[in-house]
Amino acid sequence: MSTPDQPTRAGRRRRSLTAAIVLVLATVLAAVSACGDSSTGGSTTAGSTSAADQKITIRFLSYNYGTPDIGGQGTQALIDAFEKAHPNITIKPQGVAVADVLTRLQTDTAAGSPPDVAQIGWSKMAAAYDLLPIVPVQSIPAKADWDAAMAGFNQRLLSAVAVNGQVKAIPYTISIPVIFYNADLFRKAGLDPTRPPTTIDEVKADALAIKDKASAQGAYFAVVDSGKSDYLTQSLIASNGGREVGADGQPAFDQPPAVAALTAMQDLTTSGAQPAITATNAVAAFSAGKLGMLVGSTAVAVSLAKAAKGRFELRSTGFPSFGGRPAAPTYSGAGLAVLAKDEAHQQAAWEFIRFLTSPEGFTIITSKIGYLPLRPSLATDPKYLATYFATNKLLSPALAQLDHVSPYQSFSGKRASQAVVALQDDAVEPIVLRGAKPASTLSSVAGQVRGVLAQK
Amino acid sequence: MTVSTLEAGERGAAHAPPGARARARPWLYLSPLVVALLVWVYGPLVFTAVLSFMSWNLTDTHLSWLGTANYARLVDGRDFPRAARNTLVFAAVLLPFATVVPMSLAIALWKRPGRVSSVYRALLFLPVVLAPVAMAITWQFLLDPLSGLVNVITGRLGLGTHNWLGDPATALYAVGFITAAKVVALNVLLFGASLASLDRGLLEAAALDGATEWEITRHLVLPHLRRTIVLLGMLSLVVVWPWIFANVAVLTQGGPDGATDNVYYRLFTYAFTFFDAGTASAAAVFITTALAVVLGIGLLLTGRRRRDFA
Secondary structure (H helix, E strand, O other): OOOOHHHHHHHHHHHHHHHHHHHHHHHHHHHHHHHHHHHHHHHHHHHOOOOOOOOOOEEEEOOOOOHHHHHHHHHHHHHHHHHHOOOOEEEEEOOOOHHHHHHHHHHHOOOOOOOOEEEEEEHHHHHHHHHHOOOOHHHHHHHHHHHHHHHEEEEEEEHHHHOOEEEEOEEEEEEOEOOOOOOOOHHHOOOOOOOOEEEEHHHHHHHHHHHOOOOOOOEEEEOOOOOOHHHHHHHHHHHOOOOOOOOOOOOOOHHHHHHHHHHHHHHHHOOOOOOOOHHHHHHHHHHOOOOOEEEEEOOOOOOHHHOOOOOOEEEEEEEEEOOOOOOOEEEEEEEEEEEOOHHHHHHHHHHHHHHHHHHHHHHHHHHHHHHOOOOHHHHOOOOOOHHHHHHHHOHHHHHHHHHHEEEEOOOOOOOOHHHHHHHHHHHHHHHHOOOOOOOHHHHHHHHHHHHHHHOO | OOHHHHHHHHHHHHHHHHHHHHHHHHHHHHHHHHHHHHHHHHHHHHHHHHOEEOOOOOOOOOOOEOHHHHHHHHHHHHHHHHHHHHHHHHHHHHHHHOOOOHHHHHHHHHHHOOHHHHHHHHHHHHHHHOOOHHHHHHHHHOOOOOOHHHHHHHHOOOOOOOOOOOOOOHHHHHHHHHHHHHHHHHHHHHHHHHHOOOOOOHHHHHOOOOOOOOHHHHHHHHHHHHHHHHHHHHHHHHHHHHHHHHHHHHHHHOOOOOOOOOOHHHHHHHHHHHHHHHHHHHHHHHHHHHHHHHHHHHHHHHHHHHHHHO
């Protein structure tokens, strides 16, 4: 029997049922439209630029872009200058945290829309070659075009980064390690700041003098890098005539030159010349004027100069050597790789890269961000960086050592980054900071790394 | 389906015994949530479980079957067992800060209501709203071994200085203590909310009967908070890891000598430093299973207690 409230309840049920159906349909439609959006976005980018003479947009992934510091400002200046010179090419920059570059490129590639040009750190470059569809930059232009563009570029560096004779990613924002030192603490310790140390032994002697007479910490080699990069480990081993990674991509850091190099680092700590702290703490101490020498990448030159301004006199000198053997630091920083899929985007990417590595490009990179000009003649060319180098001496020692850099070596296989982390965490840090026995530790970790590299 | 068909169905359902259509109706209402759960929770869970038997670098379109090799790598290796042990130590260090400490503070604040208590409560809650990374960076400065404020104070007090985050013996406890500030802050608020439902009249009656402050706390307040203690103890040990993760990522990166590594940071390292999705998935399966066991035991215990009280 029907009661007066029955139609109302039935109506309510109907409304709920309709609402449920609408909600399900909306969820399905939202999912479908989301998929549609991504595919449409991809095809628009590719389709808008089929011909070379048409307007074209390329995407540029950079860890410097978008940061509020000089790196961000310098990258924007580079993009602005390029777009002014090439009105038919638009750059769509994308920022990314430096630690996330490879992850971002992996996920973008998996989604089918990698950027056309990417700034990738050298310590991740071997993995990037292995994992990403990188188009070798040297293969894009005609040979004559490539030769013309690379005339004046530091040839030692170009050959160091080449893989089987071909440049796959071009050096862009490059740093090499140098000694930064506090000239005021040198004077306080009775040392002559115009004659900075040139060998590891001299670094130790000067550091102990600073500790004794200037009431400050002596020296710090930023070999225990918080980013777990091994560029300074490689620089030390190569400067002592050894290799971190053998020619076969297997560990060579258990060999005598590497053991001796890390023993020297441990000796600095145990003698008191070097504090047993991490690189982050050391940079803070140096910036505060409480550390005499900091051996680290020229990438921190601008921030150190800013910290030192009005506090102490900051100077720099070349990476120290082991005795009479010439120093052979390796480089850090980033290269530019092309991931563009079609010919038109690859050509536009090459135009962009050619500009970034041109005299105009490196003038902006050096003067605004502080990375090395990889065209050394610019430093004395009044049209480009002669004025800058007349007043900014911090990069000069690094520029002088550019002709002696050793190639960055990578472990073989897909577990290369795991091997680097094992070396830094399980060998370098315990040896340098906590007194682990160098020979046995390096030997044990080398065995561990061989096992890691052999894993599927 | 048209409206007229639906109406016919409604009428039919009102008079006929419940059939297949009527039994299906609740599922239609539930379907948005079920679809969402399948897409965002149970689907990825199954995908992760499948992935744990494979080798995949996150981009390669070819996934190769490894069987149980990823699990064997976790168990036989040194890193994951160490991370698991550290995770238990982290949990043990944080448990008092999730229960006893915030409960004592909340009771103290609840017993002395007023403006001062409100100010204290606001100050105690402040760490919860601060960004975890910003807090970690602040602690990085405070614990700097050469010029950090903590060492300046301990040095002036004649206690000497220490590299709290750089010494494997103290790093885990330092990170645990830093994280504890957030846990205490959140749980003081939640214990306070539980205490708000306790009738103050009972306390006054007990006081009139001559009960001391301790007896009132022991026999009235604590029994009232018993289930909250169990709940917050368990909940905190589940939700606290993003905070520990941020502190470890900023301050120690799992070091020194793996002392602050834990299963969550290790999982992240496998997936996004080594791009080894298979091993990361195996670690995720381990973690999920372990958590399910712990929560299951917790539910069994609280369920039994509830039955005992009933």
